[in-house]
Amino acid sequence: MSAADPASSALGITASPSSCDTENCPSYVVPGTLPFGFCPGCGHIKIAGYIDQALRRLNLPKNQVVLVTDIGCIGIIDKYYDVNAFHGLHGRVLTYASGIKLANPDLTVIAIMGDGGAGIGGSHLLSVARRNLGITLIVANNFNYGMTGGQHSCTSPLGAVTPTTPHGNLDMPLDLVRTLQPSKPSFLGRTHVFAEGQVDMLVEAIQAPGFALVDIWDFCIAYYGGRTTLNKGAMEHMMAELEMPAGVLYRGDRPEYSQAWHALHAKEGGRSAPQGLQVVGRSRLDRKVGIILAGGAGQKIRSAAGLIGAAAIMSGLQATQKDDYPITVRTGHSVSETIISPHDIHYTGIEDPDITIVLSQDGLAQVARKLKKCSAQARIYADETLAGSIETPGRVIPLPFGQTAKRVGKLTIAAVAFGAVLAVEDLFPVEVFEAAARATQKAAVAEGNIAGLRAGLELGQSRRSV
Template sequence: MTSLLNKNRPPVFCPGCSHERILHALDKAFEHMGLQGNQIAIVSDIGCSGLFDTFFNTHALHGLHGRALTYAAGLKMARPELNIVVTMGDGGLGIGGAHLLAACRRNLNLTLLILNNFNFGMTGGQFSPTTPCHSSGGSGFLGMMEKPVDVGKVAVAAGASFAARASAYQKDLPALMEQAIRFKGFSIIDIQGICPGRYLKQNKLTPKQIDENLKQLSPLNGPVPENIRPEYSSVYREHAASQEPVNLPEGIEARFRPPQPGRQEVILLGSAGQRILTAGEILGIAGLSAGLNVTQKNDYNVTVLTGPSVSEIILSPEKIDYTGITSPAAVIVLAPEGVARREDLFGNLDHKTLVIQASDVEIPFTRAKIVQADFKGKRIKKTDRALAALRILAGMNRVLSPEMLDAALKERFKEKI
C-alpha cells in the first residue's frame, strides 16, 4: 500500500515538533495494515493535534475541544466497519476528561492517540493536566500548584482494556499504533513528545529525558489483563437484536388545507400550570392534520415546583432546519411570567403579528394587532386559557382552522373537551 498522507496539504508543524514524527508513524501503521482511506476515520478537536485530520486522505471529523471521543463513539456505532483513530492533545485530554473516562468504561473499538507535549502549545504555552510541577510556562506559577495526571493510570483505573505509554521518538511506534488499532476494544496510547514552539522556550526536555521519565513510570505496553472484556458495539448489537421491536407511532392523516400559505410561527406566553406545553402540542397536531412539518420548542423549568411558561411552535410546508422564531404570526399572552421571559419580543413586532392578550395581563408597547380576551369575565379557568386562546385563533382562521383544531383535540384527548 502507498502512503495516505495528503500531498496537497503537507504538515505545517513547528520545526522540531514531535507531532510530525507521530503523523508519519501513524501513516506507516496504516500502510502496514494495508488500509485504504475509505476504511479509516480520523477524529480530532482543537489544538495542534487537531490538524491531523487535514493531513490524511481519509474520512475525517473535526469538532470542539475535548469532545473528539464523543463524535468517535457515534461514528463507530453508526459505521462499525471503520477503523477510527482519535487524536487529542494533553489540553483536550483535560477539557474532555469525563469523555475519556466514559470511553474507557464503555470499551468501544476506538484508538485514542494522546499527543502529550505537556502544555497548551497552540494558545500560549499555558500549563495542561500533564505539565510537570517544576516546569515554567504561560500560566506563571499556576502550573506549579497542581499534581500532573498520569494518563495511563487513569485510563487503566477507568477500565481501558488496552493502554500504553510511548515516546514520539521510539522506532517501534508504528508497530505499537498498529497493535492498538487492531485491538478489539478501546485502546489508548499516551505519546510523549516535545513542543519547541512553546514548552522548550522555558524548559529543557530531550528525547533521552522522555525515555528516562517513561522508565520511572509503571510499564504499560498494550492489553490490560484485568480489563479485558467483550467490545461494546458487538455486545450492544447482540442485546438489541433480542429486544421486542418498537411499534411506530400512528400517523396523522393530512386532510385539511392550512388557512395561510408558508411558514407560521406561534409563541405561547403563560405560566406553570396553564398547560402551555399541551396547547403547543395540540397546535402541532393541528398542523400535522394539514400535512405540515411541525416543531415545538419549550422553555425548561429550572426548579421542580414550577413549570414551563413559554412554548414556541412552527408549522411549515417546508422542512424546518432552524427552530428559532424570527417573525411570529401570532403571540398568545396568558400570564405575566411568560411576558417577563420574552419582554424584548414585543417591541420588534409589527402589524403583521396577531397578539391574543388576556385582558388582565399587561404587555409592553407593541405595533402588533391586539385582540383582547376576557378570560376572567367569561369564568375560564387559568388552566384552560391556552386551549381557549387556540379556539380564538382558529375562529379567526389564523394559523389553523376550526376543523384542524377539532381534529387535533380528537387525536389528543379521548374524553370530551
C-alpha cells in the same frame, strides 16, 4: 518485530500475527509529501513514522480507515496519509470520531491529538472511555501547548518551566491512563518516543474492539524540549518519579459501544421510526393567526401548543411554536407562541396576537405588556378569575376554564381553554385536533386532552353569545 522480541515483551505487548510484512507492505504515506512538516527534530516525526508502520503491519483497506485530528501541532498529521481524514476544532477530536464510528461501525477510526487537545476535550475523553466506543486514540503528549507558544498543559510535570509557569509548574500532571482505567475501556497503554515496541503497541490498540488509548510521551523541540533535556533516560526517570509506568497497563472485555448500540436498537425492529404528520382534514383559514397560551408550570401549556401546531399541520397549514419558561420548570410561568398559517411563516415571533389564552397569574404577568399594546381586534380568552386584571384594548372573554378542568382532569385546563376557542374561532376541524392528539401522544394522555377539548367545546358553544 516478533512476538518474542524482548523490548516488546517488556512493554507487556502481545503481538498479533502480522497481516503484512512491514518491509514489503506499501507505505500509507502519500507519495511526495515527505518530510513531515514538523519542526526539525520534533518527536511528532517519530510518532508519524510509527503510525505508518502500524498501518502497514495491519494492511487495512485505505478506504476503511479514518484519521481524525484537531488544531494543534500534531493535527497536521492527517494530510500525509492516504486514508480518509477529518480535521476539526481543538479538543473536539473524539466528538467527530464518535459520530463517524457510530454512523459506520465497520470503519477503523483513529483519533490523534496532543496533550493540549486532551485537556481541552477532557470531558469527551471521559465519555468515550465510559462508552467503550471503538476508537483508537493516540495522544502525542509533549507536555505543553506547542502551537501557541509552549504554555503548560494538563500533563506538564511538577516543576516544569514554561512561559506560563516560569518558576515551575505547581499543578499535578494528569495521568491519562489512571484517569480512564475505572471506565474499563478495551486498551490502555503508555510509552515514549524513544522506547522499543511502539509499533506493536499501536497495532494492538487499533485491533482492540473498544476504546483504546496510547499515551505516547513526546518532546517539543521548540519549547518544552528546548527548556529541558528529554532523552530516553530523562523520559524513563520522569515516568518513575511520577509513578506513571510504560507498557500495556489495562485490557478490558466490555462490549464495544457502537455494536452494542446497534444490537439494542435491532431488538426494536418492530417499532417503526417516527412518521411525519399526515394531512387528514382541511382548514378554511385564509390568513396567518398568532395564538399565545399564557399559563403556569404544570398546566401543560407547551404540550397544548404542540397539539395546536400538529393539528394545524394535519389540516394543511404551516405552524411554528416558540416557548418561554424559567429554568425552574416546575414553578413559574409557561408561555407558548404558536403561529398557524396557510402560507410560509418567515418570522416566529408574535408582536400583536390575534388570540391569547390566559390561564394563570404567572402567565398573565409575562404577557401583560403585550396585551396592553395589542389591537382592538385581539381576543383574550381568560379564566374568569383573571379577566378583571387584564388591561387591554382587545376584547376580553372570561370563561371558567379552571372550574371546567376540575371536572375533566386538572391537567387538561389548556385543552379545555383551546376547545372553547375552537368553538368560537374557525381555525381547523375539531376532529383533526383529536387525530393530532392520538397521533402524537400516549393513549391515556391523548384521551385526557380529547376529553378536555370536548368539555371546552361545550363551554365555548354555550358562551358564543358573549
